[in-house]
Amino acid sequence: MRFFHFLLGFLLLAAIPAQAQTISFSGKVTDANTGKPLAFAQLRAVNAKMGSVSNADGYFLLRFRSKDIQGDTLMITYIGYEPILMPMDPMGIGEELDIRMETASFSIDSVLIVPFTPQELIKQALVKVEENYQHSPSLSRGFYRELVQENEQYVTFNEAVLDVYQTSLGMEARNNNQVRLVKGRSKGSKQSIFGDDFAMGGGGPHEISGRPVIGEMIVQHFLDSANFKYYEYELVGRSLYEGREVYEIHFQQDRKKRQLMYDGVIYIDAATRAFAAIDWHFSTNGKKFRIKQIDDVGAGAGAALALAKLLFGFDFDLMDHSGRLAFQIENGKWYMSYAQEEARFWLKIPTKFMDEMNDWDEEDESMEGMSDAEKKKIKKARKKQFKEENPKHMEGTYWYNRQLAFTSRDVSPGGEIPESERLKKDQELEKFSGEYNDSFWDEYNIIAPSQSLREIIEALDQSAE
Numbered sequence: 001m002r003f004f005h006f007l008l009g010f011l012l013l014a015a016i017p018a019q020a021q022t023i024s025f026s027g028k029v030t031d032a033n034t035g036k037p038l039a040f041a042q043l044r045a046v047n048a049k050m051g052s053v054s055n056a057d058g059y060f061l062l063r064f065r066s067k068d069i070q071g072d073t074l075m076i077t078y079i080g081y082e083p084i085l086m087p088m089d090p091m092g093i094g095e096e097l098d099i100r101m102e103t104a105s106f107s108i109d110s111v112l113i114v115p116f117t118p119q120e121l122i123k124q125a126l127v128k129v130e131e132n133y134q135h136s137p138s139l140s141r142g143f144y145r146e147l148v149q150e151n152e153q154y155v156t157f158n159e160a161v162l163d164v165y166q167t168s169l170g171m172e173a174r175n176n177n178q179v180r181l182v183k184g185r186s187k188g189s190k191q192s193i194f195g196d197d198f199a200m201g202g203g204g205p206h207e208i209s210g211r212p213v214i215g216e217m218i219v220q221h222f223l224d225s226a227n228f229k230y231y232e233y234e235l236v237g238r239s240l241y242e243g244r245e246v247y248e249i250h251f252q253q254d255r256k257k258r259q260l261m262y263d264g265v266i267y268i269d270a271a272t273r274a275f276a277a278i279d280w281h282f283s284t285n286g287k288k289f290r291i292k293q294i295d296d297v298g299a300g301a302g303a304a305l306a307l308a309k310l311l312f313g314f315d316f317d318l319m320d321h322s323g324r325l326a327f328q329i330e331n332g333k334w335y336m337s338y339a340q341e342e343a344r345f346w347l348k349i350p351t352k353f354m355d356e357m358n359d360w361d362e363e364d365e366s367m368e369g370m371s372d373a374e375k376k377k378i379k380k381a382r383k384k385q386f387k388e389e390n391p392k393h394m395e396g397t398y399w400y401n402r403q404l405a406f407t408s409r410d411v412s413p414g415g416e417i418p419e420s421e422r423l424k425k426d427q428e429l430e431k432f433s434g435e436y437n438d439s440f441w442d443e444y445n446i447i448a449p450s451q452s453l454r455e456i457i458e459a460l461d462q463s464a465e
Contacts, residue, residue: 022065023066023069024063025062027099028057028060028098029043029054029078030100031081031100037057038054038058040324042326043074043076044075045064045068045072045073045074045075046085047069050069051407052405052445053338055447055448061446062074062445063444063445065443070089071088071089077241078101079267080103081102081103082102084101119225122223122266124273125268125274128274133333138409139165140164140336143444145158145402146402147401147453148398148400149397149399150189151397154459154460157456158185160182161182161184161441161446164205164406165416180421183441183444185432187433222264230257234250235248235249236248242328244271245269245270246268246277247268248265251263252283252285260282262281263283276326277326279324280322281323315346319344319345319346319397320342326338330409339404342400342401344397345398347396408445433461436449436454
C-alpha cells in the first residue's frame with residue numbers, strides 16, 4: 001500500500017505541467033576590464049518583457065515561469081556598454097551568472113558632425129514628448145523599496161510588489177495613476193516620531209510611479225529652455241542605451257550663479273529624440289550657497305510654505321536631492337522602466353499640530369490584558385510626555401531613498417484597478433522580524449538585497465527591541 005501511495009504521488013507530480021516551474025537566475029554584472037560592479041543594469045527576457053535591475057553591488061535575482069521564457073533571450077544592458085544577449089533555454093535552474101560587459105566605443109569624428117548644440121537637442125526632445133511617450137493606459141508590475149532615516153537613524157523599511165495602472169507619462173500622470181498592493185512587508189523603529197509619514201503611508205509609490213517626463217519641479221528646471229541661462233550644457237559624445245545610440249549631455253549649474261541648482265546627465269535617443277534616461281543631483285558648487293528652498297519648489301508651493309511658516313511656525317529646508325529616471329521603448333513608445341529618488345531635508349512642526357500626525361490611541365503589546373480605563377490613562381500620559389519633551393515644536397533631519405523597478409508590462413490592460421483594490425495611503429504592510437529572507441518573494445522579480453541593506457534590517461530589529 002505504501003508503494004502504491006508513493007507511486008500515485010510520483011505520478012501526480014509528474015503530471016504537473018512543466019510550465020508551472022519557477023526558474024531563478026542570479027549573478028553579478030561587472031565591467032569586463034575593471035571588475036567594477038555595474039549598479040542598476042537592466043536585465044529582461046526579450047519576448048516575455050519581464051525582468052528587473054541589478055542592485056547597488058551589481059547583483060541580481062530573476063524569477064520566471066518556465067513557460068514564459070521558452071525560446072526566449074535574456075538581454076543585459078547598461079548605459080555606455082555593449083548589450084549582451086544570452087539564450088535562456090540552456091541556462092540551468094538556479095545558475096549563478098557572471099555577466100562581464102564591454103564598454104561601447106564611438107569615434108570622435110562621428111560626434112563632431114552632430115549639427116546641434118546640446119540645448120537644441122533638449123528642445124527637440126521636449127517637442128517630441130507627446131509623440132514619444134506613453135499616452136494610453138498600461139498596467140505594469142513593479143518592485144518598490146524604500147528606506148527612511150530620522151536624525152541619522154534608520155526608522156522605516158518598506159518593500160512591495162505593486163501593480164501600477166498608468167494613464168500616461170504626461171503632466172497629469174501623478175493624479176491619475178492607480179496602485180494595487182500585490183504583496184509587501186515592512187519593518188520600523190519604535191523610536192520614530194513621524195518617519196512613516198514620508199514612507200509607504202505617505203504615498204511614496206504613487207509619487208515615484210507618477211513621475212512625469214517633464215513638468216516635475218525637480219526635473220523641470222534644467223529641462224526648461226527658459227532656464228538654460230542658469231546651466232552649462234556639454235554634448236560629450238554618443239553612447240549606447242538599451243542597444244540604441246543615444247546622445248550624452250552633461251549639465252551643471254553656471255558657476256556664477258550663487259544659489260542651489262542641479263548637475264547631471266541627460267541621455268537622448270538619437271533616432272526618436274526621446275529622453276532615454278536622466279540623472280540629477282544637487283550641484284556641488286551650489287551647495288556652498290544652499291538656502292531655504294522656497295524659491296526652488298515653484299511659485300504655488302513656495303507661497304504655501306511661506307504662509308505656513310508665517311502663520312503656523314512650520315519650517316522646511318531641502319538639504320540634498322538626487323534621482324534617476326530610465327525608460328524602455330516598446331512598440332514605438334517609451335515607458336518608464338526604473339525610477340529612483342533620494343532626498344535629505346530638515347523639518348520643523350509645531351507641537352500643537354502633532355495630534356494630527358500621531359495616533360495616540362494606538363495600542364501595543366504592553367497594553368494586552370489591561371482595562372479600557374488603564375489603556376486610556378497610558379495614552380493620555382504618552383501625549384503629555386511628548387508635549388513636555390517638545391514644548392514648542394518637533395524638528396528633525398530626514399532622509400529617504402525610494403526605488404521602483406518595473407518588472408513586466410501589459411500595454412493593453414482590460415481596465416482600471418477596481419477602487420476597492422487600490423493602495424490606500426494609510427494601508428499598512430505586513431510587519432516582519434528577523435533577517436532578510438529572499439524566499440518571501442516566491443516567484444516575483446525583485447531588486448536583489450545588497451549586503452548593506454541586510455545590515456540595515458539588523459539595525460532596525462535592534463532599535464525595535
